[in-house]
Amino acid sequence: MSRYPEFNNTEVQPAVPNCRQVLVEQFAGIPRAGASFAEFLESFPHIYAGSDIRTVVDRVVTARRQGRAVILSCGAHVVKCGLAPALIALMEEGLVTAVAVNGAFAIHDVEIACYGTTSEKVEQGLKEGTFGMAAEPAAWFNRVLTGAREEQLGAGEALGRELVRQQAPFRANSLLAAAYRLEMPMTVHIAIGTDIVHMHPNADGAAYGETSLRDFRILTAAMRSLAGGGVLVNLGSAVLLPEVLLKAVALLRHENPGFTGFLGVDCDFIRQYRATLQVVNRIGSLGGEGIALTGHHEILIPLLSFAIMEAWQAGARRPQEAGQEF
Numbered sequence: 379m380s381r382y383p384e385f386n387n388t389e390v391q392p393a394v395p396n397c398r399q400v401l402v403e404q405f406a407g408i409p410r411a412g413a414s415f416a417e418f419l420e421s422f423p424h425i426y427a428g429s430d431i432r433t434v435v436d437r438v439v440t441a442r443r444q445g446r447a448v449i450l451s452c453g454a455h456v457v458k459c460g461l462a463p464a465l466i467a468l469m470e471e472g473l474v475t476a477v478a479v480n481g482a483f484a485i486h487d488v489e490i491a492c493y494g495t496t497s498e499k500v501e502q503g504l505k506e507g508t509f510g511m512a513a514e515p516a517a518w519f520n521r522v523l524t525g526a527r528e529e530q531l532g533a534g535e536a537l538g539r540e541l542v543r544q545q546a547p548f549r550a551n552s553l554l555a556a557a558y559r560l561e562m563p564m565t566v567h568i569a570i571g572t573d574i575v576h577m578h579p580n581a582d583g584a585a586y587g588e589t590s591l592r593d594f595r596i597l598t599a600a601m602r603s604l605a606g607g608g609v610l611v612n613l614g615s616a617v618l619l620p621e622v623l624l625k626a627v628a629l630l631r632h633e634n635p636g637f638t639g640f641l642g643v644d645c646d647f648i649r650q651y652r653a654t655l656q657v658v659n660r661i662g663s664l665g666g667e668g669i670a671l672t673g674h675h676e677i678l679i680p681l682l683s684f685a686i687m688e689a690w691q692a693g694a695r696r697p698q699e700a701g702q703e704f
Contacts, residue, residue: 400425416692419685430669435685437641438473438609442690446608446640447475449601451623453615454482457490457553458497459676464683466556473686476600477534477557478593480618481568481586484537484554485575489515491541491552509574516578523585532596533566533589563600565593567622598626604640605630611643612657614675620644620656631664638665645671645678 406428407421422428441448450465468474479487489496492515503509519537526536538558541549549555557564568590570576570583601623604610612620630637642661644653649672658668671678 415684416688419688427671430671431682431685434609434611434641434643434669434671434682435689437607438611438686439689441607441609442473444607445603446606447601447603448473448609448611449476449478449597449604450474450611450613451478451615451619452483452553452613453480453619454486455614456675456679457483457486459679461675461679462487462490462551462553464680465553466551468683468686469553469556469560469562471687471690473690474562475603476563476565476597477553478565478567478597478619478622479534479553480615481566481573481575484533484566485515485519485573487552487554488519488537488541491546491549491555492518494548494551511577512574513578516575517580519575520578520580520582520585523589524580524582526589527582527585530592531589532563532593533568533586534564534593534596536589537566538564563596565597565600566590567593567597567618569618594622594626597622598629601626601630602637605634605637606639608640609643610640610657610661611645612653613645613679614647615653616646616650617652620650620653624656624660627661627664640666642666642668643671644669645673645675645682647672647674647678 404424406423407417409421413421419432422431424432438448452465456465465474465477469477486496500509503511518540522536522540523533526533529536531539534554535558538552538554538556541552541555542558546552546555554564556562566589568586570586575581576586601610610623612623627637640661642657644650644657646653649670654670658670660668662668671682
């Protein structure tokens with residue numbers, strides 16, 4: 379006999395369970411060859427992320443029908459994964475109202491627009507002492523931002539304008555160029571010392587600071603119409619952009635304590651502390667909602683983009699056609 383006491387369960391009264399959460403009606407559909415995308419999407423189980431992705435799609439479409447903001451913030455990995463076409467399509471359809479990116483995203487976007495290629499082999503470049511030393515893109519980038527400071531422009535607007543003006547050969551794949559063409563705010567949030575262009579002799583800290591600060595204020599203004607039904611989606615920025623978004627929300631709450639009622643969505647291939655805290659949890663704590671979707675960018679973002687476009691085309695008119703202003 380054990381020397382330790384045991385719990386006596388002889389008095390336990392079995393009961394009919396009433397706390398079941400999963401029903402067979404929620405199960406996934408049966409895969410079949412030749413199904414449409416809408417049928418594929420509907421085949422997702424109505425459980426956890428299967429329900430969450432439907433919620434995100436519905437809220438984005440509803441937000442645009444009602445003239446509320448849908449704002450994207452994007453880390454650099456998004457453009458390096460070749461996802462610009464999927465996001466540009468949403469921008470052109472009027473399903474995105476503003477985009478915020480970090481400095482690395484902007485550099486990759488510019489290189490894609492100008493040269494059709496980006497992303498160095500970092501380890502090899504470090505060994506050779508050549509990483510980040512390409513002269514032409516850095517000179518271009520720094521020159522544009524120096525001029526933007528003089529013109530009192532934001533970094534995103536100036537970079538996009540220059541790509542369009544110069545008719546960069548691959549600008550069809552550039553979010554900066556698309557945003558400028560569509561007259562959509564696209565803001566660049568620079569942390570000095572984090573990007574390769576900062577290593578070059580023509581780097582101008584004053585230009586980075588002033589144009590990026592202006593972009594912060596532009597983004598904050600664009601976020602006003604999130605309240606009451608908008609959607610804020612963070613794609614793959616772990617720290618910098620979630621912190622930028624937090625400060626913008628703080629300003630908007632200072633201006634209007636009723637700034638709430640929108641959905642925060644964080645998408646990444648692993649869960650990140652800051653992104654989950656700022657975009658999901660804190661938006662939820664302010665009276666909004668928060669959803670975290672986890673998966674590879676190169677799979678999750680096209681899936682979301684196709685699903686949003688499918689839902690939009692299935693039953694929504696564009697806001698301009700409905701006579702709404704935003």
